Amino acid sequence: MSAKAAPSKIDVSAKRDDDAVKLPIFMDNHSTSAVDLRVVHAMLPFFTQHYGNAASRNHSFGWTAEAAVENARAQVATLLGGDAKEIVWTSGATESNNLAIKGAASFLKKQGNHIITVETEHKSVIDACKRLQREGFEVTYLRPAKDGLVTPEQIVAAMTDKTTVVSIMVANNEIGVIQPIEAIGAAIKARNPKCLFHTDAVQAFGKIPFDVEKAKVDLASITAHKLYGPKGIGALWVRRRPRVRIDPLIDGGGHERGMRSGTLPVPMIVGFGKAAEVARQEMEVEAAGLRSLRDRLHKGITARLTETYVNGSMEHRLPGNLNISFAFVEGESLLMALKDVAVSSGSACTSASLEPSYVLRALGVGDELAHTSIRFGLGRFNTEAEVDYVIELVTRSVERLRTLSPLWEMHQEGIDINSIQWTPH
Amino acid sequence: MAYSEKVIDHYENPRNVGTFKTEQDVSTDEVGMGLVGAPACGDVMRLEIRVKDGLIADARFKTFGCGSAIASSSLATEMIKGMTLDQAAQIKNTHIVEELNLPPVKIHCSVLAEDAIKAAIEDYKKKHAK
Numbered sequence: 045m046s047a048k049a050a051p052s053k054i055d056v057s058a059k060r061d062d063d064a065v066k067l068p069i070f071m072d073n074h075s076t077s078a079v080d081l082r083v084v085h086a087m088l089p090f091f092t093q094h095y096g097n098a099a100s101r102n103h104s105f106g107w108t109a110e111a112a113v114e115n116a117r118a119q120v121a122t123l124l125g126g127d128a129k130e131i132v133w134t135s136g137a138t139e140s141n142n143l144a145i146k147g148a149a150s151f152l153k154k155q156g157n158h159i160i161t162v163e164t165e166h167k168s169v170i171d172a173c174k175r176l177q178r179e180g181f182e183v184t185y186l187r188p189a190k191d192g193l194v195t196p197e198q199i200v201a202a203m204t205d206k207t208t209v210v211s212i213m214v215a216n217n218e219i220g221v222i223q224p225i226e227a228i229g230a231a232i233k234a235r236n237p238k239c240l241f242h243t244d245a246v247q248a249f250g251k252i253p254f255d256v257e258k259a260k261v262d263l264a265s266i267t268a269h270k271l272y273g274p275k276g277i278g279a280l281w282v283r284r285r286p287r288v289r290i291d292p293l294i295d296g297g298g299h300e301r302g303m304r305s306g307t308l309p310v311p312m313i314v315g316f317g318k319a320a321e322v323a324r325q326e327m328e329v330e331a332a333g334l335r336s337l338r339d340r341l342h343k344g345i346t347a348r349l350t351e352t353y354v355n356g357s358m359e360h361r362l363p364g365n366l367n368i369s370f371a372f373v374e375g376e377s378l379l380m381a382l383k384d385v386a387v388s389s390g391s392a393c394t395s396a397s398l399e400p401s402y403v404l405r406a407l408g409v410g411d412e413l414a415h416t417s418i419r420f421g422l423g424r425f426n427t428e429a430e431v432d433y434v435i436e437l438v439t440r441s442v443e444r445l446r447t448l449s450p451l452w453e454m455h456q457e458g459i460d461i462n463s464i465q466w467t468p469h
Numbered sequence: 470m471a472y473s474e475k476v477i478d479h480y481e482n483p484r485n486v487g488t489f490k491t492e493q494d495v496s497t498d499e500v501g502m503g504l505v506g507a508p509a510c511g512d513v514m515r516l517e518i519r520v521k522d523g524l525i526a527d528a529r530f531k532t533f534g535c536g537s538a539i540a541s542s543s544l545a546t547e548m549i550k551g552m553t554l555d556q557a558a559q560i561k562n563t564h565i566v567e568e569l570n571l572p573p574v575k576i577h578c579s580v581l582a583e584d585a586i587k588a589a590i591e592d593y594k595k596k597h598a599k
């Protein structure tokens with residue numbers, strides 16, 4: 045019973061025609077999303093017809109552009125539960141996070157020098173904080189529980205009289221875990237109403253209910269391209285009552301109430317507005333649909349494969365997210381098998397460090413399991429047939445790769461992987 | 470990252486997968502086994518050689534790792550067949566890098582394959598050093 049004849053390519057073509065799916069399948073909607081056609085159509089006239097500069101006050105080209113920008117401001121603000129005047133356009137959420145954290149820390153540096161955030165935040169939050177540390181600020185990186193959640197008590201316990209900014213994301217981009225953001229906001233403000241509360245709301249915006257008033261946030265970062273809008277446009281929501289002040293990162297013509305200079309990219313802003321409007325109308329139905337697709341994917345996989353582990357809380361999770369480890373199968377090798385399906389892995393075989401996802405590490409997922417994780421990000425345009433195709437392909441690929449895996453063989457033989465003296469390299 | 474055609478070929482049609490442990494016609498003293506890497510690093514290779522009359526008559530592998538790691542170990546089993554232990558011990562990771570067109574971030578996969586060959590030879594020699 046030798047295994048000389050290696051199992052070859054996976055054939056999943058034995059599907060009924062009416063279930064036919066178009067390849068490749070995009071299931072990486074936490075990284076970005078396709079632009080909705082309704083958004084494209086809203087944008088088009090602003091390239092060739094209404095191409096005015098929204099800051100031109102003395103002709104109709106400028107007025108038309110300005111009116112469109114203000115309309116989009118209202119569309120985006122409404123979905124956040126805020127006011128149109130509180131929207132500051134940026135190039136995306138990386139800039140929004142930098143502007144919020146650096147801008148607030150800098151403006152408040154006479155009041156204090158302490159910032160609190162969480163280890164599982166997006167790199168644009170973590171690295172902005174690291175830079176502030178190099179400039180003399182103190183940063184506390186809270187460790188979430190195994191399920192990815194932080195508690196209001198944990199945050200308040202870390203606050204000192206020197207804490208000026210707390211930055212906690214609504215929903216995580218890797219594991220989809222949703223923080224108890226309203227309880228967190230209430231707790232921070234109860235401890236110190238002057239401490240600014242920033243949230244990276246990128247993954248939650250338009251996907252789950254999120255309201256800046258209910259969460260008592262002062263600053264919220266969002267971006268269009270995760271919400272079926274264009275890439276390169278984002279916003280920072282900056283509270284006006286009571287007025288929150290931050291230092292700008294970019295100086296210039298004083299656009300956006302001095303917080304972000306630069307000529308506004310009107311077509312992108314119009315697209316962002318439209319994307320927000322569509323999401324506001326469809327979010328509830330869409331979320332229910334995504335949740336059922338996600339659960340179908342999860343059940344379909346776990347019904348056929350053993351030794352799979354969901355990373356992060358299943359209960360407090362974005363409807364379209366499934367982050368799952370396939371023990372004994374390295375993530376990148378699985379991605380290779382799924383070459384017609386766009387998903388991502390927490391394995392870091394391609395990175396120089398060889399270290400797996402820092403988010404999974406923070407949760408205490410062992411490195412060996414982190415290397416086997418795959419993130420599925422379902423979105424507006426995924427179908428049940430695609431999910432079924434992916435279940436089939438994932439299952440067969442994991443089975444094949446397990447036949448190649450010495451660890452799987454050891455596991456089958458009852459050998460404890462941890463009892464072996466490995467040689468880390 | 471795009472994989473080279475050779476990596477894809479070895480990944481999709483890996484050569485010499487398995488273990489001599491389950492092959493009845495192979496006696497354990499013919500076999501040397503190298504187990505290198507670590508699950509926490511995302512790469513584990515197990516390479517087995519079957520030695521007959523001083524030559525590596527056959528080889529088996531199993532690998533937990535990325536496509537390039539699987540391809541590196543699959544290729545290694547092909548390269549060493551028919552070699553003496555000394556010849557096989559001379560194989561350098563750079564041979565594997567060239568043969569598979571591995572990009573710089575994947576060099577460590579070839580290093581691991583070299584280590585696996587050496588470890589299997591060591592294991593065999595240890596068994597027979599009396």
Ligand SMILES: Cc1ncc(COP(=O)(O)O)c(C=O)c1O
Nearest residue numbers: 136137138166217244246267278
């Ligand atoms: C949680 C989170 N924050 C921030 C960003 C950065 O957004 P952008 O791509 O618009 O810079 C992303 C996406 O990459 C994200 O997922």
